[in-house]
Amino acid sequence: MDILTPRGMRDFSVQETFFRDSIFQLLQKHFVCYGFLPLDTPQVERYDILSAKFAAGEGSDVMKEIFKFKDRGGRQLGLRFDLTVPLSRYVAMHPELKFPFKRSQIGRVYRDGPIRLGRVREFYQCDCDTVGSSSMLCEAELICLAIDVFSSLGLSARIEVNNRKLMNALLDSFGIAKKEEAIIIIDKLKKLSPKEFRGELSSIGISGSTADEILSLFSTATLPQLKKMNINQEGVKELEELFSYLDSSVRRKVKLNLSLARGLAYYTGTVFEGFLTKGEMTSSVCGGGRYDNMIGLYAGKGAVSAVGISFGVEPIITVLSKKQKTQLNLPLVYIVPIHTQKKSFFIAQKLRDCGISTSIDLIGRGVSKNLDYAHKMNIPYVVFVGEKEISSKKYKLRDMQSGKERLLSLESLGSFLKKK
Numbered sequence: 001m002d003i004l005t006p007r008g009m010r011d012f013s014v015q016e017t018f019f020r021d022s023i024f025q026l027l028q029k030h031f032v033c034y035g036f037l038p039l040d041t042p043q044v045e046r047y048d049i050l051s052a053k054f055a056a057g058e059g060s061d062v063m064k065e066i067f068k069f070k071d072r073g074g075r076q077l078g079l080r081f082d083l084t085v086p087l088s089r090y091v092a093m094h095p096e097l098k099f100p101f102k103r104s105q106i107g108r109v110y111r112d113g114p115i116r117l118g119r120v121r122e123f124y125q126c127d128c129d130t131v132g133s134s135s136m137l138c139e140a141e142l143i144c145l146a147i148d149v150f151s152s153l154g155l156s157a158r159i160e161v162n163n164r165k166l167m168n169a170l171l172d173s174f175g176i177a178k179k180e181e182a183i184i185i186i187d188k189l190k191k192l193s194p195k196e197f198r199g200e201l202s203s204i205g206i207s208g209s210t211a212d213e214i215l216s217l218f219s220t221a222t223l224p225q226l227k228k229m230n231i232n233q234e235g236v237k238e239l240e241e242l243f244s245y246l247d248s249s250v251r252r253k254v255k256l257n258l259s260l261a262r263g264l265a266y267y268t269g270t271v272f273e274g275f276l277t278k279g280e281m282t283s284s285v286c287g288g289g290r291y292d293n294m295i296g297l298y299a300g301k302g303a304v305s306a307v308g309i310s311f312g313v314e315p316i317i318t319v320l321s322k323k324q325k326t327q328l329n330l331p332l333v334y335i336v337p338i339h340t341q342k343k344s345f346f347i348a349q350k351l352r353d354c355g356i357s358t359s360i361d362l363i364g365r366g367v368s369k370n371l372d373y374a375h376k377m378n379i380p381y382v383v384f385v386g387e388k389e390i391s392s393k394k395y396k397l398r399d400m401q402s403g404k405e406r407l408l409s410l411e412s413l414g415s416f417l418k419k420k
Contacts, residue, residue, distance in 0.1 A: 004340040026149075026152055027311060030148055030152065031104035031145075034104060036130075037103060042086070043080055043107070045076075045086060046075070047088070048068070050078045050081065053086070065112045066079070083310070084127065085294075088295045088297070091299070099132025100133040100138070105125075107124065108124055109123060110270055118315070118318075124313045131304065132305060132306075136238055137245060139272070140245035141271065143161075147250055157276055157277060160254075160255050160274075161255070162259070162271050162272070163235035163239050164269055165232070165238065165269055166234075166239065166258070167183060167186070169234070169235055170217065172231065173229065177205075178204045184350050185260075187196070189218060217256075267289040268290055268292045269307075270289050271288070272288060272309075274287065281318070281319055283315060285311070286309055287309075290304050291307070331358055332379070332380060332381060338387070340346045340389075343385060347383070347395070348360045350410060351417065352415075355418065380399070380400055381400060381420075383413065392407075
């Protein structure tokens with residue numbers, strides 16, 4: 001038998017888990033600060049709920065990657081592949097919700113796709129969404145949230161913004177019939193050379209001269225220039241409104257990117273992505289946008305306004321783990337009983353009552369082996385509890401880094417360790 005995890009699934013060591021949890025806690029702190037309260041949903045969903053997101057059904061790339069199975073009753077089920085579908089299902093199931101409904105969720109998602117560097121089959125998503133408001137204030141909140149999150153993590157980021165209504169209006173001005181295919185190509189504009197870009201547009205019947213105009217427009221046009229064009233101005237107005245809510249300190253970190261699309265049928269208005277500005281990672285570290293059609297699909301009614309952001313916590317953690325070599329110093333103190341197990345256990349409990357992370361020898365090792373264990377576990381302090389210490393009510397505390405020792409009462413011991 002091979003003792004291995006399934007392909008694309010990972011264990012995280014104690015050190016890694018502690019570090020990852022600290023990132024999740026920081027994210028959750030910011031989410032709550034902005035009024036996004038936590039929601040939790042099952043990792044297993046009905047397959048028809050998962051597949052309803054895509055009109056293309058089984059032909060969609062994401063649909064091909066769903067972990068699909070049946071329960072004992074023969075019902076088709078699947079592992080969730082994002083957190084937006086469960087949110088949409090939850091809102092549809094709870095008509096009593098008061099809008100706007102602002103939720104955050106941090107959880108595992110699953111995709112049975114090809115495994116490569118940076119691509120696994122089980123990973124975390126960290127999402128915030130606002131349901132029930134069409135105001136651009138919602139987008140402004142999410143952009144400010146993202147910038148605050150990255151600032152707290154010690155990362156410099158820029159947010160690129162576009163609007164799907166504007167993209168459609170610009171393509172209409174060129175008389176493009178195959179808009180969906182064109183959007184897929186335009187979304188890759190920054191990754192293609194001009195020659196490659198023209199070639200891909202040519203493959204869907206767009207002439208060379210029109211391709212050159214599209215390349216120029218989607219690469220360089222500004223909002224003032226777009227306002228003067230004879231196109232549907234709804235997307236332009238939404239972007240102007242969004243930018244008007246951002247103060248100068250935020251605005252300089254936000255950039256218009258007319259080629260940004262983020263998928264096809266999913267988004268209906270504003271779209272945005274975040275990138276690190278110091279070259280730590282080239283791929284996006286957050287992304288989101290407005291999706292006003294999905295929740296109505298589940299609720300069986302018309303459009304329900306919704307907009308959200310998802311933080312790419314895995315690439316963020318990868319970058320931070322290289323920048324911050326965090327030493328896990330938990331537990332803070334290790335109790336070494338010297339034939340005093342009961343009294344030592346009492347002392348350990350007293351320290352825990354003070355909120356001090358405390359461990360105790362559980363297998364009756366000698367002093368030298370206990371010191372070796374504490375050293376290997378990176379435990380900063382050791383307390384020796386022998387009959388002499390119990391009689392004097394003074395306990396020997398050793399600093400494992402310096403080797404210095406001191407005798408302290410239980411009260412003083414607790415006070416000293418609480419400061420560490």
